Amino acid sequence: MLRRILRLPSPGGFSGLIVFALAAALFLGLGPVGLQAQQGGNVPGAAPGYNYEFWRAVRNGVQGNVSIPDKKAGVLVQSEGDNWRAVRNGPVSVIGGWALLGIIILLALFFLLRGRIRIDRGRGKRKITRFNALERGAHWLTAVSFLVLAFSGLNILYGRYVLKPLLGPELFASLSLLGKYLHIYLSFAFMTGLVLIFILWVKDNFPNRHDLEWIAEGGGLFTKGSHPPARKFNFGQKIIFWAVVLGGISISLSGLSLMFPFELPMFAKTFAVLNMLGLSLPSELSPVVEMQLAQIWHAIVALILIVIMIAHIYIGSIGMEGAFDAMGSGEVDENWAKEHHSVWVSEMKKKGAAKMKKAPAE
Numbered sequence: 001m002l003r004r005i006l007r008l009p010s011p012g013g014f015s016g017l018i019v020f021a022l023a024a025a026l027f028l029g030l031g032p033v034g035l036q037a038q039q040g041g042n043v044p045g046a047a048p049g050y051n052y053e054f055w056r057a058v059r060n061g062v063q064g065n066v067s068i069p070d071k072k073a074g075v076l077v078q079s080e081g082d083n084w085r086a087v088r089n090g091p092v093s094v095i096g097g098w099a100l101l102g103i104i105i106l107l108a109l110f111f112l113l114r115g116r117i118r119i120d121r122g123r124g125k126r127k128i129t130r131f132n133a134l135e136r137g138a139h140w141l142t143a144v145s146f147l148v149l150a151f152s153g154l155n156i157l158y159g160r161y162v163l164k165p166l167l168g169p170e171l172f173a174s175l176s177l178l179g180k181y182l183h184i185y186l187s188f189a190f191m192t193g194l195v196l197i198f199i200l201w202v203k204d205n206f207p208n209r210h211d212l213e214w215i216a217e218g219g220g221l222f223t224k225g226s227h228p229p230a231r232k233f234n235f236g237q238k239i240i241f242w243a244v245v246l247g248g249i250s251i252s253l254s255g256l257s258l259m260f261p262f263e264l265p266m267f268a269k270t271f272a273v274l275n276m277l278g279l280s281l282p283s284e285l286s287p288v289v290e291m292q293l294a295q296i297w298h299a300i301v302a303l304i305l306i307v308i309m310i311a312h313i314y315i316g317s318i319g320m321e322g323a324f325d326a327m328g329s330g331e332v333d334e335n336w337a338k339e340h341h342s343v344w345v346s347e348m349k350k351k352g353a354a355k356m357k358k359a360p361a362e
């Protein structure tokens with residue numbers, strides 16, 4: 001199927017996420033419908049003198065000549081569109097839907113088995129400043145815009161199946177139109193937040209030796225009383241940070257490509273760079289195929305990020321006692337800080353940078 005979408009002559013040595021997702025389409029039997037009508041060579045019911053070869057070429061997307069400026073109009077039938085639709089409405093939507101449901105079920109099970117992760121030593125007498133106003137502002141700019149983008153994006157993929165029957169066509173249409181505008185304009189808030197959190201936190205997100213200990217102890221998430229040492233961010237948070245930054249950049253670029261149709265084609269150029277690493281991806285793609293790949297990629301990265309962020313939101317709110325304060329008031333309980341970021345607390349104290357405050361009486 002991938003070969004048909006990309007119009008490739010022969011199977012190549014592909015790898016990567018797109019290939020996985022598109023190969024999954026074949027695996028699930030959600031194959032293309034576009035070219036099936038011509039199989040067998042005959043067109044049922046065709047009149048005498050019917051030019052099979054000509055219409056077969058048209059059906060296969062042959063490029064003709066047009067006198068208008070938009071040369072894309074020279075392709076009468078863009079066959080890859082069938083494959084694009086089959087992949088979008090098939091494996092991308094289906095696997096994405098299961099992944100969203102799966103992470104919610106997993107977190108519910110985790111909550112039932114492990115319960116809320118408590119501060120083992122109980123709340124202390126002092127609070128320590130963890131994130132300043134700028135850091136919190138950058139976090140909430142990214143988070144709130146991401147949430148609106150996530151809901152309005154999910155509406156584009158699933159709304160007609162989930163919301164339309166509930167709201168009726170009129171309300172659903174108005175809501176979707178509003179969602180479309182929010183999706184477009186808030187993407188700029190998200191990109192701004194992304195740049196800010198990258199600048200503010202990148203220095204704290206490089207791997208260090210404490211990460212191995214954190215991994216060995218499963219982050220202390222599964223065992224009560226286990227508290228692997230960590231600096232400002234532990235290994236799990238570094239994964240979140242890099243997923244947000246790299247996933248965010250990728251989703252922003254493919255989103256811009258969709259926002260300005262045919263103006264910012266990226267896949268042929270990206271494939272050309274990947275080919276330098278020994279792959280044999282097509283480095284010439286028609287403008288319409290560029291758009292179709294941008295849409296599929298945008299949806300896949302968005303779904304992966306949403307799944308990751310559901311886990312992040314769980315642990316930053318109901319999953320762990322004391323965690324939300326870090327992004328709420330910016331001040332965390334000193335015992336929480338010692339249990340989850342012991343090295344960071346000692347470093348801050350050594351530097352004399354630990355801003356401690358008396359915790360208000362409960």
Ligand code: HEM
Nearest residue numbers: 142143146147237240241244309313316317323324326327
């Ligand atoms: C809306 C619900 C959310 C809540 C309650 C929440 C909560 C938190 C908290 C408490 C922290 C600090 C953890 C610590 O002290 O170490 C944090 C960090 C962070 N948040 Fe969120 N967050 C939310 C949504 C998001 C979203 C949607 C994104 C990005 C798209 C995001 C990106 C990050 C990043 C990159 C960090 C730093 C790395 C980390 O601590 O995992 N957050 N969040």
